[in-house]
Amino acid sequence: MAKKTQIHDTFKLSILDIALIGVMVATIEVGKIALSFLPNIELVSLLIILYTLFFGKKVLYAIFTFVLIEGCLYGFGVWWIMYLYIWPLLALITYQFRHQRSVFLFSIISGTFGLFFGALCSIPYFFIGGISMAFSYWVSGLLFDVIHCIGNTVVCLTLFVPLRTVLKKVTYSLPQ
Numbered sequence: 368m369a370k371k372t373q374i375h376d377t378f379k380l381s382i383l384d385i386a387l388i389g390v391m392v393a394t395i396e397v398g399k400i401a402l403s404f405l406p407n408i409e410l411v412s413l414l415i416i417l418y419t420l421f422f423g424k425k426v427l428y429a430i431f432t433f434v435l436i437e438g439c440l441y442g443f444g445v446w447w448i449m450y451l452y453i454w455p456l457l458a459l460i461t462y463q464f465r466h467q468r469s470v471f472l473f474s475i476i477s478g479t480f481g482l483f484f485g486a487l488c489s490i491p492y493f494f495i496g497g498i499s500m501a502f503s504y505w506v507s508g509l510l511f512d513v514i515h516c517i518g519n520t521v522v523c524l525t526l527f528v529p530l531r532t533v534l535k536k537v538t539y540s541l542p543q
Contacts, residue, residue: 383541384425391418391429396436407484407515412477413523413530415454419461421534430454445495449488456487474523481515 380388391414398410411433418426434450441447457480464472485508493501 380425380428384428387422387541388425388428388432391422391426392432392436395429395433399437405518407481407511408518408522409515410522410526411454412457412480412519413526415457416461416473416477416523417527417530417534419458420465420531421538423462423465426458427455430458445491446488448491452490453484453487470524470527473527474520477523478516478520481517481519482512484515485509485512 395411395414395418398414402408402410415426415430418429422429431451434447434454437450438447457476460476460480461473464476467473485505488508489501489505492504
């Protein structure tokens with residue numbers, strides 16, 4: 368019975384947690400929309416990295432809510448299925464490095480994630496049309512993956528420290 372309680376407590380959210388998740392989702396969505404006119408330049412990766420570092424596993428609630436909102440706004444296509452595993456994967460990778468503080472490390476993670484975004488997106492096409500369909504999907508978007516890599520790296524190098532400072536101040540003032 369104790370094990371069941373521990374699992375239940377892991378997923379238990381306070382009112383403050385729900386409010387934080389709402390703010391995380393809102394900033395991720397606004398950040399995505401604000402830069403949507405630029406091809407593969409986005410704040411989503413950086414925000415997921417930072418929110419994972421500050422809020423740990425609770426970021427998964429924000430990620431899945433963000434993905435649900437994206438589906439409601441833009442439709443539920445194959446891309447939506449990709450978002451269900453791509454963004455949690457970034458959180459998982461970040462979580463493995465949660466004790467690190469190097470802006471360069473997280474810029475490399477963010478850039479590498481952008482570079483492999485298309486490869487990760489090609490996974491459903493492997494099941495739909497085989498390896499040739501998945502490979503052709505991935506190769507056709509390589510230029511955008513390179514732009515995504517550069518964009519993620521520059522955005523992270525530029526905004527990681529200022530946003531981390533803001534999050535430190537905000538989280539410091541929150542009740543425990």
